[in-house]
Amino acid sequence: MESMYRFQHRGLLGIEQLSVSDIHLIFDTADVFREISTRDIKEVPTLRGKTIVNFFFEPSTRTKTSFEMAAKRLSADTLNFSVSDSSMVKGETLIDTARNLQAMNPDLIVIRHPSSGAPYLLAKYVEAGVINAGDGMHEHPTQALLDLYTIKKKKGRIKGLRVVIIGDIAHSRVARSNIIGLRKMGAQVSVSGPPTMIPVHAESLGVKVVFDLAKALKGKDVVMLLRIQLERQSGMLFPGTREYSTFFGLNEDLMKGAKKEAIIMHPGPINRGVEITSKVADGPYSVILDQVTNGVAIRMALLYLLIGGGKDDHLD
Amino acid sequence: MITWIKGGRIVDPRGMREKNLDILINKGKIDRLLPPGAFHPPRDSEIRQVDASGMVVTPGLIDMHVHFREPGEEYKETIATGSKAAAAGGFTAVACMANTKPINDSRSVTEFILDRARKANLIRVYPVAAISKGMRSESLTEFGDLKQAGAVAVSDDGRPVTNSELMRRALEYAAFFGLQVISHCQDLDLSNRGVMHEGAISTKLGLIGIPAAGEEVMVVREILLAKLTGCPVHIAHVSTEGSVAFIRQAKEQGIPVTAETAPHYFSLDHRAVMDFDTNAKMYPPLREPKDVEAVKKGLSGGIIDVIATDHAPHSPLEKDVEFDKAAFGIIGLETSLPLTLQLVRDGVMDLPSAIAKLSYNPATILSVKGGTIEEGKEADLTVIDLNKEYVVHEEDFNSKSHNSPFIGWSMKGKAMLTMVGGRIVWNSDERNSGC
Numbered sequence: 001m002e003s004m005y006r007f008q009h010r011g012l013l014g015i016e017q018l019s020v021s022d023i024h025l026i027f028d029t030a031d032v033f034r035e036i037s038t039r040d041i042k043e044v045p046t047l048r049g050k051t052i053v054n055f056f057f058e059p060s061t062r063t064k065t066s067f068e069m070a071a072k073r074l075s076a077d078t079l080n081f082s083v084s085d086s087s088m089v090k091g092e093t094l095i096d097t098a099r100n101l102q103a104m105n106p107d108l109i110v111i112r113h114p115s116s117g118a119p120y121l122l123a124k125y126v127e128a129g130v131i132n133a134g135d136g137m138h139e140h141p142t143q144a145l146l147d148l149y150t151i152k153k154k155k156g157r158i159k160g161l162r163v164v165i166i167g168d169i170a171h172s173r174v175a176r177s178n179i180i181g182l183r184k185m186g187a188q189v190s191v192s193g194p195p196t197m198i199p200v201h202a203e204s205l206g207v208k209v210v211f212d213l214a215k216a217l218k219g220k221d222v223v224m225l226l227r228i229q230l231e232r233q234s235g236m237l238f239p240g241t242r243e244y245s246t247f248f249g250l251n252e253d254l255m256k257g258a259k260k261e262a263i264i265m266h267p268g269p270i271n272r273g274v275e276i277t278s279k280v281a282d283g284p285y286s287v288i289l290d291q292v293t294n295g296v297a298i299r300m301a302l303l304y305l306l307i308g309g310g311k312d313d314h315l316d
Numbered sequence: 317m318i319t320w321i322k323g324g325r326i327v328d329p330r331g332m333r334e335k336n337l338d339i340l341i342n343k344g345k346i347d348r349l350l351p352p353g354a355f356h357p358p359r360d361s362e363i364r365q366v367d368a369s370g371m372v373v374t375p376g377l378i379d380m381h382v383h384f385r386e387p388g389e390e391y392k393e394t395i396a397t398g399s400k401a402a403a404a405g406g407f408t409a410v411a412c413m414a415n416t417k418p419i420n421d422s423r424s425v426t427e428f429i430l431d432r433a434r435k436a437n438l439i440r441v442y443p444v445a446a447i448s449k450g451m452r453s454e455s456l457t458e459f460g461d462l463k464q465a466g467a468v469a470v471s472d473d474g475r476p477v478t479n480s481e482l483m484r485r486a487l488e489y490a491a492f493f494g495l496q497v498i499s500h501c502q503d504l505d506l507s508n509r510g511v512m513h514e515g516a517i518s519t520k521l522g523l524i525g526i527p528a529a530g531e532e533v534m535v536v537r538e539i540l541l542a543k544l545t546g547c548p549v550h551i552a553h554v555s556t557e558g559s560v561a562f563i564r565q566a567k568e569q570g571i572p573v574t575a576e577t578a579p580h581y582f583s584l585d586h587r588a589v590m591d592f593d594t595n596a597k598m599y600p601p602l603r604e605p606k607d608v609e610a611v612k613k614g615l616s617g618g619i620i621d622v623i624a625t626d627h628a629p630h631s632p633l634e635k636d637v638e639f640d641k642a643a644f645g646i647i648g649l650e651t652s653l654p655l656t657l658q659l660v661r662d663g664v665m666d667l668p669s670a671i672a673k674l675s676y677n678p679a680t681i682l683s684v685k686g687g688t689i690e691e692g693k694e695a696d697l698t699v700i701d702l703n704k705e706y707v708v709h710e711e712d713f714n715s716k717s718h719n720s721p722f723i724g725w726s727m728k729g730k731a732m733l734t735m736v737g738g739r740i741v742w743n744s745d746e747r748n749s750g751c
Contacts, residue, residue, distance in 0.1 A: 093633075115641060116521055116522040116523050116637045116639065116640065117592030117638065121592065121638060138522030139522070173522055199519040200514060200515075201514075201515055201518075204519055204520070205519060240398065280507075295449070
């Protein structure tokens with residue numbers, strides 16, 4: 001906590017903008033907050049008087065709850081807007097909504113939006129810092145941070161690890177942010193899934209594409225699964241869940257090809273029996289619930305670094 | 317009154333000649349072309365002099381692909397404001413696309429557009445009518461009636477003809493009436509929900525891509541239909557390396573195909589989208605550097621005949637929104653000439669060839685007036701200062717809309733004076749302020 005390195009950002013639009021030192025600082029800060037979350041009284045007054053707006057244009061349980069809990073544990077006031085009760089359904093533009101929000105002087109705005117780039121647009125029109133909680137198919141930086149943090153905790157390092165991300169890479173913001181973050185931290189990343197779900201220009205992201213799942217798993221330290229978005233599935237990308245689970249789903253047999261001490265991650269929510277069998281999801285190598293716990297700590301760390309003013313007197 | 321344009325260097329794309337000549341204009345027509353110093357005005361005659369020394373004089377520029385939004389979306393552009401933007405950009409004539417509201421698929425809309433153009437009284441406006449009723453790709457519009465009303469071409473630009481038989485019949489039927497068919501080439505299934513070029517940048521930004529093949533598939537279809545029918549087809553806004561290659565092959569085989577590109581396809585590539593700039597969102601999308609190079613080669617090799625702007629005005633309502641929700645298109649009339657002249661400076665084309673693509677070639681393809689500087693012809697002329705340097709400022713646009721990715725760019729070359737039928741419709745040269 002007492003490191004000399006200062007966090008220079010006002011918001012977090014993408015994992016792209018963070019340096020390796022930034023990420024280490026977030027991890028170190030999260031360690032402290034993880035400890036606080038195990039205390040009897042889990043609240044510290046660090047962000048008392050600060051206002052954080054959670055602005056969710058897409059349904060979200062995990063991320064929204066995680067941000068809210070992080071803010072509450074730091075004693076910030078939170079305001080939640082979701083698409084069903086905002087003016088957006090009445091035809092207000094994002095910029096107008098942004099200006100109205102800004103007029104209430106929040107300190108931070110956390111936005112989840114179905115359009116790639118929407119947080120960038122918002123950030124142009126508000127004074128408050130903006131945290132991207134997932135924009136379209138572009139980025140989901142806090143998910144990547146919590147995934148990186150979980151890997152670090154479980155494996156002791158990220159550098160040099162071999163990671164495979166499996167599933168709908170093309171439409172996944174989680175995949176994009178993780179690819180950028182993992183590579184930044186020195187991991188080797190490959191991706192696997194049906195060819196229709198691998199971006200045509202995947203190599204331009206600096207990853208290796210291995211379609212065959214068994215081959216893709218070979219020698220991997222970390223296996224990261226993505227959720228198959230059944231609700232968006234039109235029959236163009238794969239014929240159905242039965243075929244998907246047969247050829248692209250992760251089961252115990254396939255896991256034998258990975259390293260013995262490999263971990264399995266999933267951003268949730270899981271489609272049991274589709275991209276992952278229950279046995280694997282609930283098995284010993286699964287760190288899926290650690291990801292959720294770490295998510296709160298990572299978001300607390302980020303909120304603190306962004307608007308906590310760098311004063312850490314309440315933390316020691 | 318006689319107008320005397322003196323001291324200029326004439327660039328006439330028809331004979332590919334550049335020559336120092338004075339021009340005498342009488343009754344809206346080019347009366348005489350004479351060597352400098354040869355004309356001695358009679359003492360007491362009233363003569364308007366245009367000092368063109370140090371400038372080039374070209375045929376009035378013709379933009380065969382604009383969207384003037386009237387009727388229906390007058391908050392973006394009207395025929396009057398679009399005409400002013402055209403004149404300011406050096407254009408004396410434009411062909412305006414049919415995707416207005418209502419769509420120009422009937423005599424009454426065509427006549428309305430011509431009526432508005434007459435009232436604006438600046439440049440020549442040639443309506444392009446729709447190929448299919450309501451642009452629904454189901455049945456042909458009344459080509460004969462539309463031609464009589466004043467349409468010069470037909471196109472479902474913006475909503476490509478999906479039915480291949482209908483396109484075949486359109487080519488056959490239009491040729492009979494002497495109407496040019498212009499095709500916006502895009503397979504709508506392949507571009508489904510796409511918002512930018514499919515490539516490394518779309519992958520990085522998480523934006524749905526429009527593959528180059530989506531354009532090329534349709535270019536090939538149109539070429540094959542032109543071959544089948546023997547009737548001419550004009551390919552709008554060519555943007556990919558593949559399209560240029562297919563058009564080259566077709567021309568080599570003598571298939572009657574012509575093509576245009578827009579300045580943004582040789583001036584920008586898909587990296588312009590990197591910070592989700594909606595002014596870099598157009599249809600077809602900005603492509604890759606290799607496509608930009610291919611488009612330039614297509615221009616220099618004569619494969620691409622025309623530079624047209626696809627001038628597509630949009631208001632902040634359509635542009636100051638999330639990238640995927642933003643409208644496609646940019647304005648182009650006031651930046652086309654300097655961007656084209658940059659190609660001349662870069663050695664892609666010589667000046668007469670560049671001017672041909674901005675005047676003579678579109679005039680020929682549309683069978684309309686202009687495109688040459690000849691005695692007896694209409695005095696549609698543009699006086700250009702090739703060396704004028706300036707920065708594009710948003711507030712300087714004459715167009716009602718300001719959606720341009722070129723705001724802030726340093727430009728070289730400007731239309732100083734634009735003349736339609738002997739009448740000055742744009743004049744930004746203080747030396748000729750008395751005109």
